Amino acid sequence: MTQDELKLAVAKAAIEYITPKLDKESIVGVGTGSTANFFIAELAGIKHLFAGAVASSDESAKRLQDLGIEVLELNDINEMVVYVDGADEFDPQLNLIKGGGAALTREKIVAAVAKEFICIVDDTKQVEVLGDYPLPVEVIPMARSYVSRELAKLNAQPVYRQGVVTDNGNVILDVEDLDISDAKALEVKINNIVGVVTNGLFAQRNADLLLMGCADGVQTLTAK
Ligand code: 5RP
Numbered sequence: 001m002t003q004d005e006l007k008l009a010v011a012k013a014a015i016e017y018i019t020p021k022l023d024k025e026s027i028v029g030v031g032t033g034s035t036a037n038f039f040i041a042e043l044a045g046i047k048h049l050f051a052g053a054v055a056s057s058d059e060s061a062k063r064l065q066d067l068g069i070e071v072l073e074l075n076d077i078n079e080m081v082v083y084v085d086g087a088d089e090f091d092p093q094l095n096l097i098k099g100g101g102a103a104l105t106r107e108k109i110v111a112a113v114a115k116e117f118i119c120i121v122d123d124t125k126q127v128e129v130l131g132d133y134p135l136p137v138e139v140i141p142m143a144r145s146y147v148s149r150e151l152a153k154l155n156a157q158p159v160y161r162q163g164v165v166t167d168n169g170n171v172i173l174d175v176e177d178l179d180i181s182d183a184k185a186l187e188v189k190i191n192n193i194v195g196v197v198t199n200g201l202f203a204q205r206n207a208d209l210l211l212m213g214c215a216d217g218v219q220t221l222t223a224k
Pocket residue numbers: 031032033034035036085086087088097098099100101102103104107
């Protein structure tokens with residue numbers, strides 16, 4: 001199977017998983033990235049079953065609208081039944097690295113609101129310890145150099161993602177060689193650096209369930 005076929009398989013599995021949870025009032029949170037795009041395409045097939053979606057990026061919002069799915073503002077809703085999104089890496093506790101598509105802050109906000117966070121990935125994203133994938137950190141532009149110096153104190157190498165401006169008007173530092181043996185603690189530590197908007201560790205609010213596409217089908221994983 002190609003990677004795209006695996007992504008399509010997990011997108012379909014996510015639709016199957018969420019369908020019984022939906023009613024005419026339900027709001028679905030929708031992530032960002034190539035796997036989320038497969039999910040968005042499949043979601044269009046069941047749009048009659050729920051009220052609308054909240055998107056974690058302008059790009060996903062446009063895709064949803066183009067497919068006739070109502071897109072709502074997060075501030076206008078009280079409750080979200082489920083959030084479905086991809087990840088760049090996940091560990092056995094379902095802690096994640098996200099932000100490869102620079103949408104990490106809105107993703108984290110939408111995930112915080114959702115009752116259930118379903119992560120959809122192919123098996124290339126599975127690791128024992130997070131950190132092979134550089135950790136994206138969203139930073140207020142004027143703080144970029146200061147935050148880089150602070151991150152370097154963690155014996156890590158922050159790399160400025162040139163030419164990328166987030167939907168929130170900020171910049172991204174991709175941090176290489178981080179020791180992520182304690183993901184929950186590191187998430188808080190990096191978020192405490194002044195000028196950091198948020199970082200791409202999803203450990204304080206990890207995934208509740210993960211659907212992983214692999215050669216022999218879709219596996220359903222919960223935190224170990
Ligand atoms: C975007 C993300 C994506 O979920 C992550 O980058 C995975 O993307 P893809 O499904 O394209 O591999 O966090 O900010």
